[in-house]
Amino acid sequence: MAHDVTFHPSSLRADPAGFHLAAVPTDATPGWDGGKAAGVQALADLAPALMDLQERLYAERTRSVLLVLQGMDTSGKGGTLKHTVGLVDPQGVRITSFKAPTDEERAHDFLWRIERAAPEPGYVGVFDRSHYEDVLIGRVRSLAPPEEIDRRYAAINDFEARLTEQGTTVLKCMLHISAQEQRERLLARLDAPEKHWKFNPGDLDERAFWPAYQEAYEIAIERTSTEHAPWYVVPSDRKWYRNLAIGHLLHATLAGLDPQWPAADFDVDEQRRRLVSEKPLG
Amino acid sequence: MAHDVTFHPSSLRADPAGFHLAAVPTDATPGWDGGKAAGVQALADLAPALMDLQERLYAERTRSVLLVLQGMDTSGKGGTLKHTVGLVDPQGVRITSFKAPTDEERAHDFLWRIERAAPEPGYVGVFDRSHYEDVLIGRVRSLAPPEEIDRRYAAINDFEARLTEQGTTVLKCMLHISAQEQRERLLARLDAPEKHWKFNPGDLDERAFWPAYQEAYEIAIERTSTEHAPWYVVPSDRKWYRNLAIGHLLHATLAGLDPQWPAADFDVDEQRRRLVSEKPLG
Numbered sequence: 001m002a003h004d005v006t007f008h009p010s011s012l013r014a015d016p017a018g019f020h021l022a023a024v025p026t027d028a029t030p031g032w033d034g035g036k037a038a039g040v041q042a043l044a045d046l047a048p049a050l051m052d053l054q055e056r057l058y059a060e061r062t063r064s065v066l067l068v069l070q071g072m073d074t075s076g077k078g079g080t081l082k083h084t085v086g087l088v089d090p091q092g093v094r095i096t097s098f099k100a101p102t103d104e105e106r107a108h109d110f111l112w113r114i115e116r117a118a119p120e121p122g123y124v125g126v127f128d129r130s131h132y133e134d135v136l137i138g139r140v141r142s143l144a145p146p147e148e149i150d151r152r153y154a155a156i157n158d159f160e161a162r163l164t165e166q167g168t169t170v171l172k173c174m175l176h177i178s179a180q181e182q183r184e185r186l187l188a189r190l191d192a193p194e195k196h197w198k199f200n201p202g203d204l205d206e207r208a209f210w211p212a213y214q215e216a217y218e219i220a221i222e223r224t225s226t227e228h229a230p231w232y233v234v235p236s237d238r239k240w241y242r243n244l245a246i247g248h249l250l251h252a253t254l255a256g257l258d259p260q261w262p263a264a265d266f267d268v269d270e271q272r273r274r275l276v277s278e279k280p281l282g
Numbered sequence: 283m284a285h286d287v288t289f290h291p292s293s294l295r296a297d298p299a300g301f302h303l304a305a306v307p308t309d310a311t312p313g314w315d316g317g318k319a320a321g322v323q324a325l326a327d328l329a330p331a332l333m334d335l336q337e338r339l340y341a342e343r344t345r346s347v348l349l350v351l352q353g354m355d356t357s358g359k360g361g362t363l364k365h366t367v368g369l370v371d372p373q374g375v376r377i378t379s380f381k382a383p384t385d386e387e388r389a390h391d392f393l394w395r396i397e398r399a400a401p402e403p404g405y406v407g408v409f410d411r412s413h414y415e416d417v418l419i420g421r422v423r424s425l426a427p428p429e430e431i432d433r434r435y436a437a438i439n440d441f442e443a444r445l446t447e448q449g450t451t452v453l454k455c456m457l458h459i460s461a462q463e464q465r466e467r468l469l470a471r472l473d474a475p476e477k478h479w480k481f482n483p484g485d486l487d488e489r490a491f492w493p494a495y496q497e498a499y500e501i502a503i504e505r506t507s508t509e510h511a512p513w514y515v516v517p518s519d520r521k522w523y524r525n526l527a528i529g530h531l532l533h534a535t536l537a538g539l540d541p542q543w544p545a546a547d548f549d550v551d552e553q554r555r556r557l558v559s560e561k562p563l564g
Contacts, residue, residue: 089364090368196543196544197543197546199553200548201548207563261476261479262479264481268472271486274486275465281461281492
């Protein structure tokens with residue numbers, strides 16, 4: 001049975017000591033030996049438990065989860081939103097997609113727009129791209145002086161520590177694909193008219209910097225993998241595995257919080273009596 | 283086959299000429315004679331088409347839909363978010379739950395916080411409660427002088443006309459339940475510890491004003507059912523019917539917009555050549 005296969009998302013956790021991104025395969029399925037069909041079924045089987053945990057978190061209204069999705073173009077951030085985040089109640093989810101900063105955002109510290117999007121208690125916040133862009137494209141394209149880029153890693157760690165102290169559990173996933181896989185996905189977008197809107201010629205300009213981006217990811221993961229906010233590198237050449245792995249990571253994060261249905265802060269019997277003995281309405 | 287049963291959501295449209303809310307049954311299933319099991323299946327069958335239309339709207343980024351959900355406590359606004367809105371890609375959905383206004387919100391016109399939550403182009407915005415609270419609880423509980431309440435109906439019509447002109451299609455649904463059904467749902471919340479967090483003793487205080495609320499809804503629907511933003515009164519004693527009906531209303535609204543995948547604004551062949559002939563990366 002698919003759900004008897006044990007999945008260990010902890011094996012995806014990046015070890016910052018001498019982290020080498022190139023050593024992490026993009027097409028493997030670590031922790032899962034059930035194949036695709038069973039993997040798709042296992043995610044569907046996980047959905048009720050994921051929904052239950054998320055609803056308890058929402059009911060509690062004291063803590064929150066922030067899922068950070070980072071990855072190269074076509075790595076599947078949007079697909080993860082649809083297939084994995086889409087499994088829980090949208091009422092308790094806050095998705096923020098970060099684009100190139102506006103003039104107003106650029107006039108502030110790079111974390112200004114990020115802090116404003118942090119999830120309120122009870123919510124699962126999801127960042128589709130994030131503050132990490134400021135040490136990824138920021139570094140690769142020299143959008144800030146080297147000393148400013150350098151300053152940002154510690155600023156990010158401080159920020160995430162603060163989030164954690166305030167009750168937000170930070171779950172950071174890098175969707176790891178190969179350059180060859182990206183090439184195939186970009187060609188697929190060009191081949192399908194209904195996917196043209198997802199394609200931007202600028203994506204190819206960024207692709208030309210592939211090795212520099214991989215290096216920037218490696219440095220970011222090495223310098224911001226902390227006890228309170230570790231990175232998980234998710235092999236993402238296989239979309240079904242990516243969805244399943246992130247589903248399990250989200251599930252493990254919520255289960256770790258063990259949210260509970262809040263106890264009534266009123267006298268249940270008294271309220272029941274009020275209803276049972278009410279006078280005719282109107 | 284379930285999906286061969288034709289559903290006509292237009293039959294739920296309120297006719298403002300001499301509108302009588304009490305004449306609308308709460309437990310009927312207008313437009314649907316397939317029963318519950320087939321109704322649940324029909325909503326599942328509708329999901330792919332709903333997702334496709336919503337993704338096209340998102341891709342276009344020119345128009346938007348605003349789904350307004352109003353109804354008495356327990357009428358199923360949250361259930362609609364989970365079971366119907368939850369069928370589409372959460373990336374393209376913006377849900378706003380309106381609570382009692384804050385001091386800052388109260389210091390502004392009642393529409394101030396509403397306008398700020400209007401959906402951007404491409405999005406399906408959903409209001410869980412809305413500006414209508416200001417002519418519902420506002421009227422029933424005399425939260426504003428009668429002449430101010432009176433002013434608001436026209437202000438709402440102007441506001442919704444403006445939204446429509448700017449490309450937002452407004453879909454307003456009243457989730458219509460009977461007082462007896464609310465009583466049973468409130469008792470069910472009291473009987474289940476995992477539902478206690480949804481119960482508030484204040485809900486019973488509001489319930490005591492049931493006839494006044496029904497009158498306030500009737501007046502609101504009569505005065506704000508316009509050509510550009512009609513009201514749909516959805517019999518909601520049966521949860522499966524409510525989910526199915528609102529799913530069909532949302533589908534009909536999106537289908538009416540007939541959103542199209544945007545054409546490429548770049549030379550597809552040129553981009554394909556760039557990819558196929560690229561130099562080794564790095």
